[in-house]
Amino acid sequence: MDRIRIRGGRALKGEIPISGAKNATLPLMIASLLTEDTLVLDNVPQLADVTLLQRILGNHGVDVMLSGKRPGESEHAGQTVQLSAKNIVDTTAPYHLVSKMRASFWVIGPLLARVGQARVSLPGGCAIGTRPVDFHLAALKMLGAAIEIEGGFVIASAREGLRGARIPFPKVSVGATHTAMLAASLARGESVIENAAREPEIVDVAACLEKMGAKISGAGTGTIRIEGVERLHGARHAVLPDRIETGTYAMAAAMAGGDVELLGARPELLEAPLELLARAGVEVTRTNAGIRIRRDGAGLLPVEIATAPFPGFPTDLQAQLMALMTRARGTSRITETIFENRFMHVQELARLGARIHLDGETATVEGVERLKGAPVMATDLRASVSLVIAGLAAEGETVVHRVYHLDRGFERLEQKLARCGAAIERVTG
Numbered sequence: 001m002d003r004i005r006i007r008g009g010r011a012l013k014g015e016i017p018i019s020g021a022k023n024a025t026l027p028l029m030i031a032s033l034l035t036e037d038t039l040v041l042d043n044v045p046q047l048a049d050v051t052l053l054q055r056i057l058g059n060h061g062v063d064v065m066l067s068g069k070r071p072g073e074s075e076h077a078g079q080t081v082q083l084s085a086k087n088i089v090d091t092t093a094p095y096h097l098v099s100k101m102r103a104s105f106w107v108i109g110p111l112l113a114r115v116g117q118a119r120v121s122l123p124g125g126c127a128i129g130t131r132p133v134d135f136h137l138a139a140l141k142m143l144g145a146a147i148e149i150e151g152g153f154v155i156a157s158a159r160e161g162l163r164g165a166r167i168p169f170p171k172v173s174v175g176a177t178h179t180a181m182l183a184a185s186l187a188r189g190e191s192v193i194e195n196a197a198r199e200p201e202i203v204d205v206a207a208c209l210e211k212m213g214a215k216i217s218g219a220g221t222g223t224i225r226i227e228g229v230e231r232l233h234g235a236r237h238a239v240l241p242d243r244i245e246t247g248t249y250a251m252a253a254a255m256a257g258g259d260v261e262l263l264g265a266r267p268e269l270l271e272a273p274l275e276l277l278a279r280a281g282v283e284v285t286r287t288n289a290g291i292r293i294r295r296d297g298a299g300l301l302p303v304e305i306a307t308a309p310f311p312g313f314p315t316d317l318q319a320q321l322m323a324l325m326t327r328a329r330g331t332s333r334i335t336e337t338i339f340e341n342r343f344m345h346v347q348e349l350a351r352l353g354a355r356i357h358l359d360g361e362t363a364t365v366e367g368v369e370r371l372k373g374a375p376v377m378a379t380d381l382r383a384s385v386s387l388v389i390a391g392l393a394a395e396g397e398t399v400v401h402r403v404y405h406l407d408r409g410f411e412r413l414e415q416k417l418a419r420c421g422a423a424i425e426r427v428t429g
């Protein structure tokens with residue numbers, strides 16, 4: 001199995017192009033199920049999760065075509081993907097596919113709205129927490145669907161079609177907001193999603209749905225209104241830049257020291273993490289091309305932070321921040337409020353010499369003078385990349401195992417870092 005080998009201690013200098021957002025790409029691809037016309041998505045990142053979703057959608061009958069690069073296009077430009085769900089041939093999403101990627105459960109909303117039925121496997125366990133789908137199911141019931149659970153599958157039907165409804169969520173959920181928004185777009189009458197997620201990826205999906213003919217207002221606020229339409233049509237949409245990838249490389253540059261410009265990054269998508277980095281003593285500037293991150297010899301200051309739904313500090317950057325704070329001058333406190341079990345990186349960071357004490361949902365990180373390279377591995381994407389960040393500053397060699405986690409969500413990670421001077425390579429086999 002592939003590994004990533006890093007020799008720490010080199011500052012990062014140069015430019016890193018930011019790819020399209022994984023967590024917008026997935027629901028956007030799923031939105032193609034809502035129309036018999038072609039949906040064209042630009043700036044799609046090359047990621048294992050995108051390939052897997054292509055297979056899942058193919059199973060439902062979606063024709064997925066990837067266009068190669070056009071002449072003159074930069075090597076970092078994202079791909080263009082054409083999705084055409086002219087005929088939905090199968091409304092079942094099987095366990096062996098859904099269990100590999102939770103977001104594929106989200107096909108349930110569009111399938112139900114378009115053809116009135118869906119049989120989607122429950123996703124099962126997950127490395128970062130229990131992650132139930134009860135809010136998704138409650139939303140679909142409010143829209144008039146009948147839901148049964150049988151043999152590990154959710155069997156949903158709405159023979160007469162879905163009808164608009166008030167959908168108040170007890171807690172903010174990104175996925176359930178996507179499900180409600182996708183389904184309500186084709187429901188009869190008006191729907192109002194209350195306590196909706198405000199993440200930029202929700203706004204991006206709403207923008208694409210509007211291009212497809214949906215009537216949506218309020219995306220990006222806690223209340224989203226959707227006036228259902230009879231049919232949606234094809235559209236072309238470019239995926240927004242990945243704010244988590246942006247934040248990850250910002251923390252990598254802060255960790256290794258140096259001067260890096262994150263090309264195409266949009267600062268307004270990650271104000272909380274950028275403010276936090278500035279508080280920690282990192283120089284953060286907005287440039288015409290994106291965001292510039294600089295840290296010279298100055299030490300890092302410790303921080304206190306709790307993860308929260310957008311616009312708060314994202315859970316998807318919690319592990320990376322923790323890696324960074326292992327080298328701060330003082331004690332940091334990082335509280336995880338979204339997922340109850342998202343601390344797998346703690347034991348691995350400890351293998352590099354980090355001092356972290358876990359108490360329930362709060363990690364106390366005592367900054368150390370030095371980290372020392374070691375073999376490490378993690379069981380989820382963001383935890384894995386936090387080990388890469390730590391490896392950039394650790395003395396000697398760090399080998400990160402189970403690279404397939406990184407490939408799910410970071411496009412050409414080692415190339416992007418190596419171009420800025422990091423001693424990092426992929427070892428295959």
Ligand code: EPZ
Pocket residue numbers: 022023024026102103129130131132133134135136137171172173174175176314315316338339340381382409
């Ligand atoms: C999305 O997951 C992201 N995934 C996650 O990114 C991200 O960590 C998460 O949102 C939070 O920002 C994608 O966009 C593909 P939630 P999602 O529903 O939608 C509870 C990554 O690394 N909940 O917002 O599954 C849930 O258990 C991934 O890229 C219920 O109780 O997350 C959690 O505590 C990992 N019942 C909270 O809500 C439900 O039906 C928020 O989860 C749904 C959620």
